[in-house]
Amino acid sequence: MEGAGSREYRKGLWTAEEDRILMDYVKVHGKGKWNRAAKVTGLRRGGKSCRLRWMNYLSPSVKRGAFSEEEDDLIIRLHKLLGNRWSLIAGRIPGRTDNQVKNHWNTHLSIKLGVKKGKSKISSSKSSKKMEANFDTNLSSNDRLIPSNKTETELQNVIEDSHEKEIEITSMHEPILTSDCYENFWLFNDDSYLYTPSLMELLDE
DNA sequence: AAATCACGCAACCGCAGTGAT
DNA sequence: TATCACTGCGGTTGCGTGATT
Known part of the structure; x- marks a missing residue:
């Protein structure tokens, strides 16, 4: 069995046995250290593969089954924004992973809404990636609203630059998002921003 | 019944960010 | 400060399966 290439990582679908081994590892050691998990358990899988399998399938918090109307609606609204x-979108939908949301959007919602499939300027632009990183930082920490390596002005420039691009995109479908709306959204300082009245109002617009 | 097609989903890939040393 | 390992993300691919011919 340990022939040539035995150190190569296995690819493709996970077997029930591999799932069980990974579950056992997480039970004992907890999440994280996925590369170590692969070595310790003897799974011939890369750390990234282990992480993905746990996050998207094995984790007890993952909700299986069809998306509800409410979930669809929320995804559509958040995607507009x-x-x-x-x-980020998946983070606002309990039990759903980014992969699930992405697949659901690509296979159902984008068709339903008549959105042409293609690379999004928003997500592929470097500025938006940076902005997103900053955004995530803000989400996870109350005391670091502005990243230490950016002044407020710089951050604002990044946001506004992104606004123009996003508005350009979103206006193709529903030109309702003004820069004021975005400011209200991006410049929050509360982890529970999704459920704050201002955002919900914004979504309802 | 067999072959082909279309769709949905799981998984992979490449890149960027972050933390440890 | 530089480097490396690890993690997380979005885009894409390819397999499995049900529907259709």
């Missing part, structure tokens, strides 16, 4: 930032 955020573009292809699937992890």
Whole structure:
């Protein structure tokens, strides 16, 4: 069995046995250190593959089954606002992973809404990636609203630059998002921003 | 019944960010 | 400060399966 190439990582679908081994590892050691998990358990899988399998399938918090009307509606609204930032969108939908949301959008919702499939300027632009990183930082920490390596002005420039691009995109479908709306959205300082009245009002617009 | 097609989803890939040393 | 390992993200690919011919 340990022939040539035995150190190569296995690819393709996970077997029930591999799932069980990974579950056992997480039970004992917890999440994280996925590369170590691959070595310790003897799974011939890369750390990234282990992480993905846990996050998208094995984790007890993952909700299986069809998306509800409410979930569809929320995804559509958030996608209007955020573009292809699937992890952010998924973070607002309990039990759903970014992969699930992304697949659901690409296979159902984009067709339903008549959105042409293609690379999003929003998500592929370097500025938006940076902005997103900053955005995530803001989400995870109350005391670091502005990243230490950016002044407020610089951050504002990045946001406004992104606004122009996003508005350009979103206006193709529903030109309702003004820069004021975005400011209200981006410049929050509360982890529970999704459920704040201002954002919900914004979504309802 | 067999072959082909279309769709949905799981998984992979490449890149960027972050933290440890 | 530089480097490396690890993690996380979005885009894309390809397999499995059900529908259609």
